[in-house]
Amino acid sequence: MKITLQQITEGKEEVIIRYREMTEEIDGIIKYAEGQGKRLLAAKDGQQAPVRISQVIYAESVDGVTWLYTDKEVYRSGLTLSLLEGMYAGEGFFRCSKSMVINIYCISRLRSMPEKRIDVTMSNGEHVTISRHYAKALRSILKGDTE
Amino acid sequence: MNRFKRYLSAEIKIEFKACLYFFAILFFYAVYQLVQGRFYTGIVQMAEMILTAYAMGYVQVFLLGNFEEAERIGKKELGASLLCMTVYTALSWLLGWYDRNTAATVLFFVYLAACYLSIMLVYRIKRSIDTEELNRELEAFKNRRP
Numbered sequence: 669m670k671i672t673l674q675q676i677t678e679g680k681e682e683v684i685i686r687y688r689e690m691t692e693e694i695d696g697i698i699k700y701a702e703g704q705g706k707r708l709l710a711a712k713d714g715q716q717a718p719v720r721i722s723q724v725i726y727a728e729s730v731d732g733v734t735w736l737y738t739d740k741e742v743y744r745s746g747l748t749l750s751l752l753e754g755m756y757a758g759e760g761f762f763r764c765s766k767s768m769v770i771n772i773y774c775i776s777r778l779r780s781m782p783e784k785r786i787d788v789t790m791s792n793g794e795h796v797t798i799s800r801h802y803a804k805a806l807r808s809i810l811k812g813d814t815e
Numbered sequence: 816m817n818r819f820k821r822y823l824s825a826e827i828k829i830e831f832k833a834c835l836y837f838f839a840i841l842f843f844y845a846v847y848q849l850v851q852g853r854f855y856t857g858i859v860q861m862a863e864m865i866l867t868a869y870a871m872g873y874v875q876v877f878l879l880g881n882f883e884e885a886e887r888i889g890k891k892e893l894g895a896s897l898l899c900m901t902v903y904t905a906l907s908w909l910l911g912w913y914d915r916n917t918a919a920t921v922l923f924f925v926y927l928a929a930c931y932l933s934i935m936l937v938y939r940i941k942r943s944i945d946t947e948e949l950n951r952e953l954e955a956f957k958n959r960r961p
Binding site (some may be wrong): 760772773775777778779780781782783786807809810811812 | 881884885886938942943945946949950952953955956957959960
């Protein structure tokens with residue numbers, strides 16, 4: 669496959685895919701491009717801002733308010749954790765406790781703990797302990813049983 | 816239902832421990848019997864051993880925080896194992912498993928120490944293998960990303 673890259677100084681970034689037949693490979697590239705670009709609207713300092721899904725390390729619900737944590741910023745989201753989990757499960761969002769959703773793609777390391785719990789180290793160094801109930805679901809997802 | 820599941824989960828854990836310690840104690844008892852030139856084990860002694868191990872399973876899970884599975888072997892875990900070893904040894908003396916033979920009783924205490932240490936190490940090794948497996952699966956998951 670021939671790849672042409674073109675650097676632009678102005679205008680919107682775009683990906684053009686020219687194909688003869690829709691193959692699994694092409695479909696994968698499309699999904700990847702879409703996934704990287706998927707954004708959700710959240711608020712920071714009272715201003716609405718689009719946040720890339722792939723940049724959300726985890727989401728936490730505190731007193732009924734959902735907060736999204738990226739590497740450097742914290743955003744307030746109008747979505748509940750259940751909605752985030754449901755909408756972005758395909759992007760790696762996983763409900764790891766009643767008050768938290770983590771992005772599996774932002775996990776740096778997993779550690780098995782007593783009582784079948786799992787200690788998760790996120791890419792920002794944050795540690796999350798997953799209880800046995802949620803750990804079972806995470807194991808299934810990692811194995812590819814359910815996603 | 817959740818309460819029942821929690822009870823069942825604890826009960827299975829306790830019974831697993833009871834079997835584990837019962838067989839460990841029975842092995843030592845069988846060796847002791849052989850050394851004494853006896854080639855049999857008493858049903859009453861075996862019943863005492865399994866009941867003791869079962870009761871100790873409850874103590875270990877509910878009172879001592881399931882210390883063998885603890886992440887680190889610290890003072891608390893060593894203290895808990897010392898307490899269990901003392902109770903087992905005291906009961907072996909009271910119930911006359913080793914004919915109240917001092918040398919055999921002391922050896923039994925040392926043997927129990929080795930058993931507890933081995934079990935704690937086995938749990939650590941098991942977790943270490945599980946950690947490796949989890950991280951392998953995590954990498955595979957990330958690589959499956961479309």
